[in-house]
Amino acid sequence: MAIDRIDMFSDPRVEHKTANLNGHTYHYVLGEPKEAVKGTIFLIHGWPDCAAGWRYQIPALIELGFRVVVPDLMGFAGTDAPKVPPNSISLYSHKRAADDFEELARQLGVSNIILGGHDWGGSVVWRMALWKPDLVTHVFSVCTPYTPPQKDYVSLEDLVKGPLPQFAYQLHLASPEVEGRIQSKEDIRQFLKGMFGGRGPNGELVFEAEKGILFDSLPKLGDTPLMTPKELDYYVEQYSRNGLHGTMNWYRTRKVNWEEELQLNKTTIDQPSLFIQATRDLVLKPEMARGMQKYMTHFSYGEVEATHWALVQKPQEVNAIITQWLNEVVLGGRSKL
Template sequence: MSLQPIEPTGDPRIDHKTAVLNGYTYHYLYGVPPGGQYKATVFLIHGWPDLSLGWRYQIPLLLDMGLRVVAPDMMGFGGTDAPESPPNPINVYSLKRASDDIAELARQLGAQKIILGGHDWGGAVVWRATLWYPELISHVFAVCTPYTAPHKDYVSLEDLVAGFLPQFQYQIHLASGEVEKSVNSEATIRQFLKGLYGGRGPNGEAAFEPEKGVLAENLPKIGESKLMNGKVLDYYVREYSRNGIHSTLNWYRTRKTNWEEDLALLDKKVISTPSLFVQATYDSVLKPEMSRNMEALLPNLTRDEVAATHWALTQKPAEVNAIVRRWLESQGFGESRSSL
């Protein structure tokens, strides 16, 4: 039996809730298995340009396995606050701040231990949260995002692009302030989302290239996306129109802040927590070679791979779910109630 994805609104399996975490209001999706009993709590952390609903195919699986699910909109996204920076310091968008807010939400929900899963920026968050709060995170998994250890030397985005990761050029563009000039209305947000999720123009025009960034001149030409359409697209457009796209791009302005905060973790690089990394074979940014040698710092790592692009969660949900289910079962969380 395949599990139906969570609907954007009115889905009885989840509630839309809010919580004040260290001074800012977060929106999150909350679900418990039928009957209200659960074996453990799973937090799911999304990336860019996504929302908590990006986990819509995985939430039903986890509920079906008897787990409580918490999926927040991260700072600057959707129904969560989007503080302006400046005047607020950019570290309200840092990995440390996200980790602190996850820990606070877990405390408010009475979860002494959580399983933590992430995708894209959410993957970076969950690896760092496991370093900051090893006593809270019982298990951790990331889809697409490899673990990168804290480093004593600062490497700028420009140097990174000029060196090992030319495909990270888009991050310089996203941090520049240029994208907001062309993605600044419901209509342009709609075209932008369709394009980032694979929609193309009539002659194959793309809205995004890793070595360039967002291609504003192509946005009006973008057609329908197979991965982001209908009610889900409408929901994303509404949520991204709340505060505009600028606040979500602040995550790309935190590189130096993240490095500065990481300095406190230099002696804690090894993650002994049971972990799962799911590589997307055709991810054009987080390429397979970036995950080499992770075992050296993650002694309890399980690896798997799905033949998908960066949007593996929604492009190949059955395959991702099967990997996550197998891993959770191997960690003692038991079989799900339905065969998938």
Template sequence: MTLQPIDPVSDSRVEHCNSSLNGHNYHYLYGEPPGGQYKATVFLIHGWPDCGSAGWRYQIPLLLDMGFRVVVPDMMGYGGTDAPEVPPNDLSLYSYKRAADDIAELAKVIGAQQIILGGHDWGGMIVYRTAQWHPELISHVFVVCTPYMPPSEGYMSNEDLVRKLLPQFGYQIHLASGEVEKHVNNEHSIRQFLRAIYGGRTPSGETAFDPNKGVLFDKLPHIEESNILNGKILDHYVREYSRHGIHGPVNWYRTRKVNWEHDQALLDKKKIEQPLLFIQATNDNVLRPEMSKGMEKFIPNLTRGEVNASHWALTQTPEKVNAIIASWLGKQSLGNRSSL
């Protein structure tokens, strides 16, 4: 199914909305199928460094075409949503628990008694935890790339995680360090930063982003256009990041301790009972396929799919991702109640 992707700036199929959720302003895209009748409501949750609706631009029209109402928020720190500075604000504003509570509040704002949740990257972890914090609200879940990580009784720092288990998460330590904010602080450096993250290379073929190390500042000025993020969409990302800078987005990499603290209330709720689709990107060099082994232990109603793509599967292989999502949703008994 080939559908024209959403223009995140101006598109007749969606409208730009703002709501105050638990004391902070959120910007989100809102769309209904033609005629206004919908069989369920889908929230799409982005990760880093996508900008809300733009990261899901190929999936929004699919879901509208299938008869779903679609809501796509910019998460805390991104785009038109508030980006509170830390300090003086509390780091928990960027936690999974806060995101879950804000999603639940947004569902109330639009009058949805239940929602379907889709997530990618950090958005994947957010939707997993939202399904646990608000199980009565979430009817179905689908996640692209992000494997499920259950709440853990023992705490492991980012440094220990990288040293002992996941060396390819080394970039998270760099993003959390404060060094990146010192170097990426204006429109030009934001553009180069985004080109690097999305796979751009120097004229000699070098990259400026290493999962094990982070951002390579000496290469950053020389990065050329990315095949994945370029043109008008890159311009949109640069404008959105230029609103608040990158402090808000990188705060998500500083919340490991606060997320673990919140998770202690979920130790007896490690299972996700809702029907859940997990789509693995086989060439993801950070969220590698082996990380998803054993998910069935915690997700009894799990369906697996995979695409031959990198971490940016949503926009790299949209037709394949969409086909898997459409097939799975088509097999679910979602009913026709507008309260969904």
């Protein structure tokens, strides 16, 4: 049985809206339940994604009775993508995202929200739970484990040389090369095909965690198994608006995030939280999540047999875990599954 999903081009269950948040225009998708609203959920995507990455979760959450708000992050799709320089890289920091989404909640007349994130969005929601404890009541992340703020700065280079060699691709993305070489609409199409699982006739890949983007593979790639042609058209249209520069700025924020987080003086997530591990994620590997529960006051855990693209690869399983948590912890008032 096919699982329901949102058609991002035209679906009566959602509206495409924009808002000026602290001086920059954000695009977001809004879905309202037909009956009384049980709560508001903000869903935050990662890279190279956009609000459409949650297309399988949005209808399930609306059906449960939640208002669903799904913004495009700064630099992505329909949201502004300010150039750095001349603008400050802090426009792409976790704190800036938290401030902007707090403003979006205020404009929507919402005093508290549930947060869900994937990939970079997972990093954002964990940090937003720290920055905005009065706004965020519950938080969940798919694939991205929680790591507490650190007193000492560790560069991305040292991280790659040390415990996380699979983060070497981030050094490539942070360099000017990728955004400089992938600019045409056709290059963007091939790039997105490859990032979402498309391969060449001899199994060629466009991405290796320990290297980055493999440009020679771009013209060889076949269709992605994770999107319909229509969905791919939507992504290409969105990514062609401003190119890749804004999206790559997220890989240039490690220092500014560390500097801003020195103000936090907090390492514990006190809101009831859920982490969903994708057991075959080659970057955010299962061992990275070990011990994270010691920083959680009310921790729930689930896992799916999937790669990094669990939201669209195993949507029924992901939705089942989120639904159970929402019913038992959020709506049921319990802190553990």
